[in-house]
Amino acid sequence: MPKANETILEIDLKALTHNYEFLKSKLQPQTKFLAVVKAFSYGNDSVPIAKHLEKLGADYFAVAYTGEGTELRDAGITKPILVLHPQKVNLATIINRCLEPSIYSKKTLLEFIEVAQKQQQTAYPIHLKFNTGLNRLGFDLQDVPFILETLSKTNTVKVASCFSHLAASEDLSEADFTKGQITLFKTITETFIPKLGYQPILHQCNTSGILNYPEAHFNMVRSGIGLYGFGNDKKYEHNFIPIASLKTVISQIHTLQPGDSLGYNRGLITKKIMKTATLPIGHADGLTRIYGKGKGFVYINDIKAPIVGNVCMDMVMVDVTHINCEEGDEVIVFDRTYTAEALAEAAGTISYELITDLSKRIKRTFLQ
Known part of the structure; x- marks a missing residue:
């Protein structure tokens, strides 16, 4: 799959077909x-x-x-x-x-x-x-x-x-x-x-x-x-394939010193040197404020990056101190490996709320 160069929601129609056919397999033909x-x-x-x-x-x-x-x-x-x-x-x-x-x-x-x-x-x-x-x-x-x-x-x-x-x-x-x-x-x-x-x-x-x-x-x-792509039961997780992958990119990387603050309302005060990445996605896109202050996370180069500070309307900041990354690198908010269900559970909500909150301003692309 091509790397994201903006915030996009990739929708895999083959996965949709798989989920439909699995559910149909549980039914009588009529x-x-x-x-x-x-x-x-x-x-x-x-x-x-x-x-x-x-x-x-x-x-x-x-x-x-x-x-x-x-x-x-x-x-x-x-x-x-x-x-x-x-x-x-x-x-x-x-x-x-x-x-x-x-x-x-x-x-x-x-x-x-x-x-x-x-x-x-x-x-x-x-x-x-x-x-x-x-x-x-x-x-x-x-x-x-x-x-x-x-x-x-x-x-x-x-x-x-x-x-x-x-x-x-x-x-x-x-x-x-x-x-x-x-x-x-x-x-x-x-x-x-x-x-x-x-x-x-x-x-x-x-x-x-x-x-x-x-x-x-x-x-x-x-x-x-x-x-x-969600079965509401660990027993059936392997039978379903999440059809959507929410991806974005790193816009800018900052190095913060001890005592620096981050974001609105100084949502984070750093205690040590920290490297943060700013991403072009926020609560206007459906990644709501409940995911701020470490409850939510994204993945960069397959490494978890916690959300730090408060989620902004159009941006979010994540801790990348431990990640080798650069501006322009792809970021996975959720996909079939790092699921929306796991992200939602971390913030005390459900996958339904996370995925239905996604704004129409996010570009949708369809994979056949």
Whole structure:
């Protein structure tokens, strides 16, 4: 791979293919695959990621908000797109752009039916979200009679899927809770579907659910973080390849004397002679202030260089006293060897937060 000469995010589409095929290998051939590409495809770039996954055979896509789905439609994505958290103001746009809303409450069901009726829709696909313990969004079991009564009065919408979300599928110490969620989802759907009169898609498993709870694959699964190379479990680390490598370069090297200060708010006061390197990446790029003062690190010539002082908006300084390096040398913030997961854990957060924080101003390059 060519050396970086600026801050870039390299995205390896072969690694994406590998992760998709590994996850698919855990499924029955008839089980559908929904690829979660919300949040700019977890900080990568949703359009080229979705285009690649569509070519690989992904059956569905999911985004968080309507604008994300519109962007995919504008780019030519044709597969169904589930909008996980639609807002009332965007319901007409959802229909106009052939997106499919998650309906999670009595209010959202009535609102969407009203909008769909105004647009003279028939059997417009909706997805019913049921709450089985995450307690974030979703209908409860006792809402089933209301849903059935409401649907019986209109032919405007048709249920494309019923789904729920596992709260702790990566944590096997919470297996009893997760199995309880699965049982409740089965109870809800077994109560609802016979009275609905037709069979919608059922899905509950996220990436860790795919790996740990095959009995809950139903007829579709959803994966986000796994596609991007993280299995949420040491046991599966070797099965996934992180698709993104965040690289930058050394802009300048300074030699500090004992008692010198470094950066904003004098975030470091040196106790001995120290050599530091300034890098063109900062909290405006997604490398937030939590990584400052030694919590975070980068790699230069395969040697760890701790972040020192406070992270600046556009720059960060690292300790290179122990590293033979020069201005212009490549710096690895994370890649498949020095993972985003390890960097995030060092600062007390998770890989999801680190990678989805990456600014769009960082140049993306795609490796085929």
